[in-house]
Amino acid sequence: MNINKFVMPEVIFGNDAIHLVGESCFRLGAKRPLIVSDFGVSDVGWLEIVIQSCQKAGLHSAIYYDITTNPKDYEVEAGQKIYLEHECDSIIGVGGGSAIDTAKAIAIVVTNGGTIQDYEGVDEIDEPLPPLVMVATTAGSGSEVSQFSVIVDSTRKKKMTIVSKSLVPDIAIIDPQTLTTKSPQLTASTGLDVLTHAIEAYVSIASTALTDVQAKNAISLVANYLRPSVASSLNTEAKHHMAMASLQAGLAFSNAILGAVHAMSHAIGGRFPLLHGEVNSVLLPHVMEFNFLAVPKKFMTIAELCGENIRNMTEVEAGRKAIHFVKQLSLDIGVPQRLSDMGLDDEMIAEMSQIALDDACMITNPRDITVTDVQHLFKQAL
Amino acid sequence: MNINKFVMPEVIFGNDAIHLVGESCFRLGAKRPLIVSDFGVSDVGWLEIVIQSCQKAGLHSAIYYDITTNPKDYEVEAGQKIYLEHECDSIIGVGGGSAIDTAKAIAIVVTNGGTIQDYEGVDEIDEPLPPLVMVATTAGSGSEVSQFSVIVDSTRKKKMTIVSKSLVPDIAIIDPQTLTTKSPQLTASTGLDVLTHAIEAYVSIASTALTDVQAKNAISLVANYLRPSVASSLNTEAKHHMAMASLQAGLAFSNAILGAVHAMSHAIGGRFPLLHGEVNSVLLPHVMEFNFLAVPKKFMTIAELCGENIRNMTEVEAGRKAIHFVKQLSLDIGVPQRLSDMGLDDEMIAEMSQIALDDACMITNPRDITVTDVQHLFKQAL
Numbered sequence: 163m164n165i166n167k168f169v170m171p172e173v174i175f176g177n178d179a180i181h182l183v184g185e186s187c188f189r190l191g192a193k194r195p196l197i198v199s200d201f202g203v204s205d206v207g208w209l210e211i212v213i214q215s216c217q218k219a220g221l222h223s224a225i226y227y228d229i230t231t232n233p234k235d236y237e238v239e240a241g242q243k244i245y246l247e248h249e250c251d252s253i254i255g256v257g258g259g260s261a262i263d264t265a266k267a268i269a270i271v272v273t274n275g276g277t278i279q280d281y282e283g284v285d286e287i288d289e290p291l292p293p294l295v296m297v298a299t300t301a302g303s304g305s306e307v308s309q310f311s312v313i314v315d316s317t318r319k320k321k322m323t324i325v326s327k328s329l330v331p332d333i334a335i336i337d338p339q340t341l342t343t344k345s346p347q348l349t350a351s352t353g354l355d356v357l358t359h360a361i362e363a364y365v366s367i368a369s370t371a372l373t374d375v376q377a378k379n380a381i382s383l384v385a386n387y388l389r390p391s392v393a394s395s396l397n398t399e400a401k402h403h404m405a406m407a408s409l410q411a412g413l414a415f416s417n418a419i420l421g422a423v424h425a426m427s428h429a430i431g432g433r434f435p436l437l438h439g440e441v442n443s444v445l446l447p448h449v450m451e452f453n454f455l456a457v458p459k460k461f462m463t464i465a466e467l468c469g470e471n472i473r474n475m476t477e478v479e480a481g482r483k484a485i486h487f488v489k490q491l492s493l494d495i496g497v498p499q500r501l502s503d504m505g506l507d508d509e510m511i512a513e514m515s516q517i518a519l520d521d522a523c524m525i526t527n528p529r530d531i532t533v534t535d536v537q538h539l540f541k542q543a544l
Numbered sequence: 545m546n547i548n549k550f551v552m553p554e555v556i557f558g559n560d561a562i563h564l565v566g567e568s569c570f571r572l573g574a575k576r577p578l579i580v581s582d583f584g585v586s587d588v589g590w591l592e593i594v595i596q597s598c599q600k601a602g603l604h605s606a607i608y609y610d611i612t613t614n615p616k617d618y619e620v621e622a623g624q625k626i627y628l629e630h631e632c633d634s635i636i637g638v639g640g641g642s643a644i645d646t647a648k649a650i651a652i653v654v655t656n657g658g659t660i661q662d663y664e665g666v667d668e669i670d671e672p673l674p675p676l677v678m679v680a681t682t683a684g685s686g687s688e689v690s691q692f693s694v695i696v697d698s699t700r701k702k703k704m705t706i707v708s709k710s711l712v713p714d715i716a717i718i719d720p721q722t723l724t725t726k727s728p729q730l731t732a733s734t735g736l737d738v739l740t741h742a743i744e745a746y747v748s749i750a751s752t753a754l755t756d757v758q759a760k761n762a763i764s765l766v767a768n769y770l771r772p773s774v775a776s777s778l779n780t781e782a783k784h785h786m787a788m789a790s791l792q793a794g795l796a797f798s799n800a801i802l803g804a805v806h807a808m809s810h811a812i813g814g815r816f817p818l819l820h821g822e823v824n825s826v827l828l829p830h831v832m833e834f835n836f837l838a839v840p841k842k843f844m845t846i847a848e849l850c851g852e853n854i855r856n857m858t859e860v861e862a863g864r865k866a867i868h869f870v871k872q873l874s875l876d877i878g879v880p881q882r883l884s885d886m887g888l889d890d891e892m893i894a895e896m897s898q899i900a901l902d903d904a905c906m907i908t909n910p911r912d913i914t915v916t917d918v919q920h921l922f923k924q925a926l
Contacts, residue, residue, distance in 0.1 A: 164558050164559065165556060165557065165558035165560070165561050165564070166555075166556075166557040166558050167554070167555065167556050167557075168552075168554070168555040168557070169554040169555070170550075170552060172549070172550070172551040172709070173548075173549065173550040173551070173754065174547060174548075174549050175547065175548040175549075175550070175752075175754070176546050176547035176548050177546065178547070179547055182547070327554070370557075371761075371788050372555065372557070372788075372791075372792075375757045375758065375761045375792070376757065379753075379757045406753050406754075409754075410754075410757070
């Protein structure tokens with residue numbers, strides 16, 4: 163049976179959409195949300211707007227925003243405690259992937275019990291989660307629409323990937339205005355994360371016609387709007403399109419899953435406090451070189467979507483242009499080019515390669531891959 | 545505030561997907577579904593498969609399939625009675641728009657009380673509906689994913705349009721194999737209904753980036769696969785793509801709403817027992833001629849998606865090619881070309897024009913329209 167499945171939350175997208183968070187939560191029958199966020203989001207004022215919106219809707223909210231990049235199991239536990247102490251009945255996540263993934267993880271343990279480790283892998287969640295409203299403020303993770311949550315096991319120093327339809331929030335709110343407060347560095351790295359999502363979803367062996375339309379549109383939007391979005395915090399047109407690209411890439415990878423870039427980047431993120439988007443952006447062109455021969459035709463389409471001139475080229479020549487485009491974009495927007503620039507060395511490669519190979523995202527990579535291949539890719543990216 | 549909203553059910557798409565209906569309903573916590581279908585679907589055996597799938601999942605189902613084309617208020621009432629008598633807790637719709645719209649309407653009255661008339665218009669439903677699983681067997685209506693239900697008020701002889709997010713089913717199951725039992729006539733008219741959904745959604749004033757990707761892909765699929773699908777009941781590739789086109793057009797119009805074709809076709813369908821798809825296919829090119837000057841650029845894109853050669857043409861010349869394409873397609877697949885071929889005459893035009901003007905679908909038509917315009921369009925189509 164070759165069945166395509168597709169699932170997504172209700173989406174509310176547009177400038178000022180963040181003000182609708184309170185009434186959205188209320189509409190789900192919630193009265194006492196736990197708001198999960200982080201310091202960065204709080205500093206620039208978006209958390210305050212969410213709190214006010216909840217007050218206006220008559221909700222009594224508790225707040226937890228002590229969350230780090232690559233969020234940890236003990237942060238989930240701390241959030242769970244606040245949820246139970248305040249007798250919360252719903253969860254609002256506000257931020258990028260870290261805040262939203264933590265919000266989802268808290269939702270799992272408050273209704274399913276145990277520790278977050280119990281739910282690692284695919285379809286391990288039995289009990290329904292409380293109502294979930296997610297407000298995305300980074301145009302990167304796509305977690306606000308996805309069935310994923312990625313949490314670090316602090317003992318094993320390993321990112322746990324949790325996949326379940328239950329993790330698709332009830333409502334996702336995407337307000338492009340929230341992108342205007344991001345630094346150029348964060349805009350660049352999260353933007354390349356979006357491109358990584360879109361490309362990995364598009365070439366995934368689990369891609370379908372439903373995920374392809376989203377992935378392809380996302381690739382084209384990143385190609386057109388990431389450069390100007392990095393260049394100017396005030397370019398609201400570029401922010402709007404990058405927010406849409408993030409959303410569509412999220413819809414694509416949530417349903418088509420990802421590939422070797424994410425599997426390898428999860429292995430790194432479990433050990434080192436590095437930005438997920440930066441690690442992905444370094445790995446992406448190397449993995450594309452490796453995956454190329456599995457799907458040259460799809461690479462040709464990517465090149466075309468990126469505006470590369472492929473006239474009179476063979477499929478193989480045109481496909482390679484996609485890799486060229488990604489390398490040039492990454493240079494133009496000034497993200498790190500090597501893992502060694504980020505402080506990594508070859509000592510960890512053997513161990514991380516095995517962890518990457520075992521990651522859930524590796525299953526949908528379009529080219530067969532061995533531990534030696536992964537080691538080789540890590541070395542190239544150093 | 546310019547906010548885009550998008551909502552869709554969980555989708556299960558593929559050959560043999562119909563066998564998943566029982567376990568899908570069970571997964572929603574249901575034990576006693578009411579299965580709503582019609583004689584046509586029963587005759588070709590799909591209803592039996594649904595019943596077996598429910599038995600296999602341990603569900604105790606009641607069955608109601610006494611439904612006509614353009615379903616009536618009293619059919620909703622009859623279904624409500626069966627639901628209550630059998631103490632059902634969920635609803636499964638199996639068929640085209642008639643069965644699925646009736647299934648939704650029954651869902652409204654069993655939890656909200658009153659008669660279906662009480663819910664005409666936008667957002668009139670307060671109480672949550674029972675779990676809804678819809679199995680589409682026509683590749684036409686898109687009702688399996690939409691927030692619409694259209695029911696005839698038998699006293700006023702008028703189609704009531706009911707719009708609410710609550711009407712988006714929990715799970716939509718689309719099995720392209722079910723299309724192999726349709727007659728060429730039904731394949732043709734429902735196929736043009738799909739095209740009408742996609743075009744009206746694409747040019748709607750409520751269209752968004754999220755609906756556009758779906759609408760455009762649907763247009764391109766219809767342009768490529770409707771002819772071969774009409775030509776051969778065994779062309780499974782064409783059926784697959786037409787089922788996907790129907791799904792994507794449904795996602796587009798559910799969120800971008802429709803336009804004058806549907807407003808006028810609802811006015812006709814409230815009075816005459818005609819096939820919705822056939823009426824739409826007659827009206828579509830006339831409404832396109834009328835709407836053209838509102839959105840010439842979008843028409844140009846439609847022409848391009850349909851594979852028309854628009855090289856070296858101005859936007860206006862290229863846009864007109866879209867109308868040309870629709871006329872030619874409609875001739876090729878042999879649908880009626882005039883309303884008079886379907887037994888209508890100009891006696892009813894005045895009254896139907898006012899009803900069409902008041903239809904909820906008219907609000908999103910891209911060109912301003914008066915009752916005189918509608919009369920003129922009806923006359924042209926006679």
